[in-house]
Amino acid sequence: MNPALLPAIVLAVPLLGAIAGMVAWGRPRIQRAASLVASASLLGVAVALLLAVDGRGTMVVQAGDWPAPFGISLVADRLAAAMVVITGLMAIMVDIYVAADPDRARLTRNSCFVPLYQGLLFGVTGAFLAGDIFNLYVWFEVMLICSFGLLAVGSDRARIDGAVKYVVLNLFGTTLFLASVGLLYGVTGTLNFADLAVKIPEVDNQGLVAALGILLLAAFGMKGAIFPLFYWLPASYHTLPTATAAIFAALLTKVGVYALIRSFTLLFQHQSELFAPIFAGIAIATMLTGVLGAAAHFDVRRILSFHIISQIGYMLMGLAIMTPLAIAGSILYVFHHIVVKANLFLIAGAMRRMGSDHHLSRAGGLWRSEPLLAVLFLVPALSLAGIPPLSGFWGKFMVIKASIEADQMLLAGTALLVGLLTLFSMIKIWNLAFWQARPVSAGPAPALSGRERVTLLAPIVLLAGVTLTIGLWVEPFSAFAVATGADLLSRADYVEAVLGVRP
Numbered sequence: 310m311n312p313a314l315l316p317a318i319v320l321a322v323p324l325l326g327a328i329a330g331m332v333a334w335g336r337p338r339i340q341r342a343a344s345l346v347a348s349a350s351l352l353g354v355a356v357a358l359l360l361a362v363d364g365r366g367t368m369v370v371q372a373g374d375w376p377a378p379f380g381i382s383l384v385a386d387r388l389a390a391a392m393v394v395i396t397g398l399m400a401i402m403v404d405i406y407v408a409a410d411p412d413r414a415r416l417t418r419n420s421c422f423v424p425l426y427q428g429l430l431f432g433v434t435g436a437f438l439a440g441d442i443f444n445l446y447v448w449f450e451v452m453l454i455c456s457f458g459l460l461a462v463g464s465d466r467a468r469i470d471g472a473v474k475y476v477v478l479n480l481f482g483t484t485l486f487l488a489s490v491g492l493l494y495g496v497t498g499t500l501n502f503a504d505l506a507v508k509i510p511e512v513d514n515q516g517l518v519a520a521l522g523i524l525l526l527a528a529f530g531m532k533g534a535i536f537p538l539f540y541w542l543p544a545s546y547h548t549l550p551t552a553t554a555a556i557f558a559a560l561l562t563k564v565g566v567y568a569l570i571r572s573f574t575l576l577f578q579h580q581s582e583l584f585a586p587i588f589a590g591i592a593i594a595t596m597l598t599g600v601l602g603a604a605a606h607f608d609v610r611r612i613l614s615f616h617i618i619s620q621i622g623y624m625l626m627g628l629a630i631m632t633p634l635a636i637a638g639s640i641l642y643v644f645h646h647i648v649v650k651a652n653l654f655l656i657a658g659a660m661r662r663m664g665s666d667h668h669l670s671r672a673g674g675l676w677r678s679e680p681l682l683a684v685l686f687l688v689p690a691l692s693l694a695g696i697p698p699l700s701g702f703w704g705k706f707m708v709i710k711a712s713i714e715a716d717q718m719l720l721a722g723t724a725l726l727v728g729l730l731t732l733f734s735m736i737k738i739w740n741l742a743f744w745q746a747r748p749v750s751a752g753p754a755p756a757l758s759g760r761e762r763v764t765l766l767a768p769i770v771l772l773a774g775v776t777l778t779i780g781l782w783v784e785p786f787s788a789f790a791v792a793t794g795a796d797l798l799s800r801a802d803y804v805e806a807v808l809g810v811r812p
Contacts, residue, residue: 315358316370316383316438319393322351323430330423340423345404347427352397359390367806369440377807378501382440386803387793388640392437392567395647399559400430402768406655407552409764421462428455436564440807441501443490445568449532453479456561459553460545471545478541482531489524496521502575503807506800510579522577522584529572533565535625536594539618543602547610551658554610558617559651563643566624570639573628574797581631588629589720596622596727603734607669609657609742612734616693619727620646626708626724630715636794638707641787645700645779649689652772656686659765665742674747681766683743688773692780694732700779703787
């Protein structure tokens with residue numbers, strides 16, 4: 310295998326998985342096996358790509374040997390390669406879980422799930438590796454089409470309602486994104502990220518450039534579910550089958566956050582003084598709105614959906630401060646949150662499969678009947694709240710420390726308060742679903758075979774292990790995040806790798 314082609318190979322794997330799913334139409338076992346093989350292959354090739362990037366620097370594939378900025382560039386730097394690795398990890402965990410998913414019948418009674426699932430991974434991977442902003446828009450569209458299809462698989466009234474809200478609001482976001490791309494090309498004459506990084510600071514009318522930055526902030530912010538553009542998320546995620554909700558919670562909003570980090574460090578860093586207070590205000594509002602929404606609800610899936618929103622605020626703190634430590638903290642927090650949030654949705658599905666209910670008023674008794682699941686819940690729940698020494702603590706520690714160093718005390722104080730309110734929500738789930746007695750009306754807990762129990766709990770155990778590993782062995786992860794943050798803020802290596810000249 311030629312290491313220089315690894316970015317293209319990574320992109321080809323989920324595409325082949327989607328094709329295999331279509332070839333095996335009507336044969337669900339073969340489809341699931343093909344999806345598992347594709348996801349495992351994606352993880353393996355992504356790890357090889359990350360090792361190559363860490364050793365050789367940013368890797369670029371120019372499609373058709375057209376030189377940048379004229380051709381299509383696939384670019385893998387540390388951030389992109391790490392995001393692809395996490396995508397592969399989430400893909401294989403969800404593939405394993407599907408075999409015991411309580412909503413498995415809804416997923417497998419037609420043959421659409423595997424092609425759409427692998428197609429979604431194809432779009433997510435392409436977005437992380439996109440080297441120009443127009444192809445980032447294309448990958449967003451691939452993601453939107455596949456995610457809407459997954460929303461509609463096994464449809465019922467609630468899911469169709471959620472799907473319509475999801476697709477309408479996201480279509481508005483992609484339309485805004487496309488308009489921004491056209492205006493950006495009109496101003497600079499290029500769409501390649503590296504070329505834009507060179508040309509945008511040289512534009513005479515920087516007021517127009519700032520306006521384009523606001524448009525992109527709105528477009529990417531809608532994808533990332535920032536305040537006040539998050540309505541589509543809690544309106545749709547609670548209606549999804551567990552496996553679909555887990556992969557959505559892990560990846561979809563993070564693509565929007567990734568696009569914000571990529572564009573505002575690479576393209577608009579010279580206007581950071583303008584955008585820093587905007588990001589600070591949005592981060593504070595996003596954190597508070599999300600965590601208060603979670604505190605007000607008693608459906609586990611709605612609580613977890615609102616916590617996706619609140620935790621996005623921590624990821625935006627790096628862009629509000631724009632120091633190497635702050636960006637590194639945001640990156641580490643993204644890595645942590647993908648793992649933890651996917652695991653919490655998988656645990657919510659396992660709770661229902663083991664006889665509980667998604668609504669906490671009808672739940673209870675799991676500590677006595679399923680003590681292992683209770684312990685496994687505590688790992689991601691306490692990590693989400695930022696309890697040391699779990700993974701969530703270190704990301705929050707870095708962004709809060711950076712906030713204090715930058716004299717952003719309101720930002721730091723809000724982050725600490727939201728951590729306490731997050732802990733309150735997790736304790737609420739623990740008390741009502743695990744600690745209180747099982748309601749008499751719930752009836753006896755369903756019996757699970759040994760194979761079902763292993764399949765259901767295996768990905769939860771593995772993801773809890775990742776959370777513990779990041780928390781207890783944080784030094785290599787934090788060092789990687791710091792190196793990645795420094796690369797993003799310097800920009801020179803990225804531009805030189807793509808264009809062949811150092812700015």
